[in-house]
Amino acid sequence: MRLEEVARLAGVSTASVSRAFNEPDKVTEIIREKVFEAARALNWIPDAAGRALASSRTHIAGAIIPTLDNEIFARQISGMQSVYAQHGFTLLLGCSNYDPEEGLKQAQAMIARGVEALTIVGEDHPAELFDAMRARQIPYVVTYSYRENCPHPCIGFDNKAAFVAITQHLISLGHEKFGAIFQPEANNDRARARLEGIREALSQAGLVLSPKLLHVGAPSMEFAAQSFSALMANKERPSAIICGNDNLALGALTMASDLGFKAPDDFSITGFDDLAISSRLSPRLTTMKVDNQQIGIIAAQHLLKVLRGSAKVVTPVELKPFFLKRDSIGPYGARKASI
Amino acid sequence: MRLEEVARLAGVSTASVSRAFNEPDKVTEIIREKVFEAARALNWIPDAAGRALASSRTHIAGAIIPTLDNEIFARQISGMQSVYAQHGFTLLLGCSNYDPEEGLKQAQAMIARGVEALTIVGEDHPAELFDAMRARQIPYVVTYSYRENCPHPCIGFDNKAAFVAITQHLISLGHEKFGAIFQPEANNDRARARLEGIREALSQAGLVLSPKLLHVGAPSMEFAAQSFSALMANKERPSAIICGNDNLALGALTMASDLGFKAPDDFSITGFDDLAISSRLSPRLTTMKVDNQQIGIIAAQHLLKVLRGSAKVVTPVELKPFFLKRDSIGPYGARKASI
DNA sequence: CTGAAAGCGCTTACAG
């Protein structure tokens, strides 16, 4: 079923069929109706490859995320997709699995498909990737990460500042001995910024994060559970444990419950993300949250604006995460006080 | 950068450039090398629209899932994508948000993009959708759901049988008064099959699921928590609560803990999915699990086989879920016995 | 094995 057959049935030229669908105002109502009727009768769906080739517009946008196994990124995609769909754009999704080479491959595959815009989580990617985008004048934005002086347009939040805030709050509660359970820093500027935030806040207070009390590994509950138990077995047991995200904090809390440790009496612990269960568990987890769906929505909207020509470049947007102070933290020495 | 310029730089015809990339065996090594070198020098990436139009092959596969806000479907997508990527296929993702019309729209958009194959979660979709696939001879498979005599090729598991098994096990523990917390049945054959399974197993034992003890609503922890508390406030309090999935069971368990009810002493409860936290919480949740990543992998492999021509149609595959008997269930009257 | 050329299904100046 080709456009030409629609034209024949409607008794008009192929140009008119194309116009009736793409620039309806440029065609009289009589033609429009004849065309729509013929198209419906033939059950015609315009072929995207033909359109793309003729118009050099694919109406495809791309998104590269580290993994789908994390509701944080899934939500970002879902926000993006709703906006793109409203504007007739299809979303091409790629997962890098935290491997920069894989991310680059995905980006190249997307370029071959003619993506008109791209979002990519974080800025830890080969220069080649960003170069390819710029060379082809494909607008892109780095999501989730935000920092001043970032060489790329970015829409996200300041991961470092967020963890400075968490750390400072714990310091203000009197904690001095800190532990941390974290996802790997490799190819993950967010994790790196978060750790930096902890270290900076500690150092400003004359404290340090002892390497022995920093556990870095695959961000599973298993790992967090093992880390927690190692942390509490340490002679220099921390009174406050900062986790790289909620999932790690939850893993630690389940182990705490198995071992008979209770927050905030025996230790304080924090996460990041505010998963649904974090506010329902006992103790309710102190954490920070950022609206990921919103990040996706804003990213898509800004990119679309550039494509429409109503903006020259994507302007960076900084979202502010919320601090959710709940029951998993308390003043240092809470236990002694309560005894 | 077009193929023609690569041909010019390499000093060969455009046909040879095309062959060097797509059918390297049909070209001498000398030509192959000249072409590859020229392509690299020009940083040429073949245009997918041109390829698609000329070859009527897009190397695009589609997947329609209800939502990305559920790691179950996310995992299926991730399995699929890894297989497709290995075979040079790009995945187009669509979310229906449990709205059949939206699912149909997504499918049509995918047809316009020239998807060569499609996977779609469940069979609750407009006949028009499946008709369109068949009319265009696009191979498709229904995932997650599996039942005998399904009119579509399906790769998944028997949702009904799974819940028959759960229910029968609880009956064997002496439970007679059942409650259920469930996701809506509308446009969700999986939920419907699960409830059917419960009802069938109960009826075989001469029992019934009282409408008052069946809570159906948006599958959030909030809803499950409210439902649990209503269930336990009922004069006809159930001794066993079957949840439509783990998330609902976890929501119920958090409320149980708030209210001072303990499983399995005060009630038994089950889920489905085996989320990471389900085995770590106390009590460890009794649930069933199916390998969702595997469903995605198998679906993609079978579809690819049909595209390659090495299979006529997709053969259905039934996966068997595992029953994970843990601490959240116990014999009826456990409390009295332990007092 | 290699190349000249037609053609895939659309869009879009261009002319009327």
Next chain:
DNA sequence: CTGAAAGCGCTTACAG
């Protein structure tokens, strides 16, 4: 406002 026709970037019979 409408149509004839060129052209988008590839692939693929076809001929040599």
